[in-house]
Amino acid sequence: MAVSTASAxxxxxxHVFPWFGLGATLLGAGLAWHGWRTGPKSVLWATGAWELVQxxxxxxxxxxxxxxEMAIASGLPRPAVWIVxxxxxxxxxxxxxxxxxxxxxxxxxxxxxxxxxxQGVVAxxxxxxxxxxxxxxxxxxxxxxxxxxxxDGVFRTGRHGRLRVRSGxxxxxxxxxxxxxxxxxxxxxxxxxxxxxxxLAVSRKREFLxxxxxxxxxxxxxxxxxxxxxxxxxxxxxxxxxxxxxxxxIADPLGRRSSARAGWLADIVGTHPPMAMRIARLRAMAYQxxxxxxxxxxx
Numbered sequence: 140m141a142v143s144t145a146s147a148x149x150x151x152x153x154h155v156f157p158w159f160g161l162g163a164t165l166l167g168a169g170l171a172w173h174g175w176r177t178g179p180k181s182v183l184w185a186t187g188a189w190e191l192v193q194x195x196x197x198x199x200x201x202x203x204x205x206x207x208e209m210a211i212a213s214g215l216p217r218p219a220v221w222i223v224x225x226x227x228x229x230x231x232x233x234x235x236x237x238x239x240x241x242x243x244x245x246x247x248x249x250x251x252x253x254x255x256x257x258q259g260v261v262a263x264x265x266x267x268x269x270x271x272x273x274x275x276x277x278x279x280x281x282x283x284x285x286x287x288x289x290x291d292g293v294f295r296t297g298r299h300g301r302l303r304v305r306s307g308x309x310x311x312x313x314x315x316x317x318x319x320x321x322x323x324x325x326x327x328x329x330x331x332x333x334x335x336x337x338x339l340a341v342s343r344k345r346e347f348l349x350x351x352x353x354x355x356x357x358x359x360x361x362x363x364x365x366x367x368x369x370x371x372x373x374x375x376x377x378x379x380x381x382x383x384x385x386x387x388x389i390a391d392p393l394g395r396r397s398s399a400r401a402g403w404l405a406d407i408v409g410t411h412p413p414m415a416m417r418i419a420r421l422r423a424m425a426y427q428x429x430x431x432x433x434x435x436x437x438x
Contacts, residue, residue: 141389145385151317177232179241179273182387186379188221188243198249205258206242206265213265214357218242219270225379228252231387232264232273251373252366259353259363263389266352266437272345276386342386343412355425360434364421371414390414 194200203220210217218232221243228248234240242264244257252260267273354360370390377392385392391411411417428434 143186179235179239181232182231182384183221183241183243185381185384186223186225186243188379189408191220199264200253200259201254202244202249202257205254205261209258209261209265209356213269215240215265215269218265218268222246222249223377223379225377226250227375227377227392228373228390229377229380230260230264230389230391231380231384232267233276233387234268234273236271236274237268242268245377245379247373248370251369253362255357255359255362256366256369258357259359259366260389262275262353262356263349263363265356266349267345270345270348270352272349273387273408275345276342346412347420350421351424351435354421354428354434355437358428358434360421360424362416364418364425367414367418367421371418386411 151408176344191199191203194203199222206220207217215237218234218240219242221241222244223229223243225245226247227245228251230244230248232242241260244260248257293332332398350360350363353363357363367390378389380388380392424434
């Protein structure tokens, strides 16, 4: 078996380490750390959001009041409030910790939901903040970025490095070459995919937890269920929110109807659980609350 480049001399084994590949990996790690530190503001900037400091409209004042109520209910500092200039109803939270959190809603959300429904959505986002999901999602986004850059660096290693594996007296060197080839293939093909699937799986699980925690905050799971139904019924691409931030939102901002994609494929690649499943769970909580006066523990 031979794995070689044409420039390697006969009978020789050479592997020239591509320092630029290592440099790309280290640079990627540095950029990921910087992205984790500055990510929240970058996400908000990318959406064109503006900070709501002094409300001037009734719906803006209602939003501020609701966020203050849910901050008290959750026992957290009030996050900075942002408005995304997009007509599609959606919302997300971002930040590095509860003391440095931001909560953004689209203009379309304010025009679509009732006060109780808005309270449910805000409670959902406050749950993400309280459960440290905003920090977790930022770390996962950084992980994906690192893996992508490592993949690129190793890919360049394979292209520009020189590797020759020969049989016979060079079996040991050949084994090393095969090992390096295997590492290269795994890094290029599998690592980015695995890291992204892991991030999506964590994101979906945290959505269920945030729904349940929001029900605890408001004692009104039916209102959040109604809000999710309205958001789903008006599902259009949220143009201001891009694919890289999709996992932060209360609903898929790409306009994909997750309830229509329930199944193993949605379980693997979806940024959110099927909406129908989320609504059904909230309806069940509302039924239990009505019959027993209690809600299931948010786990």
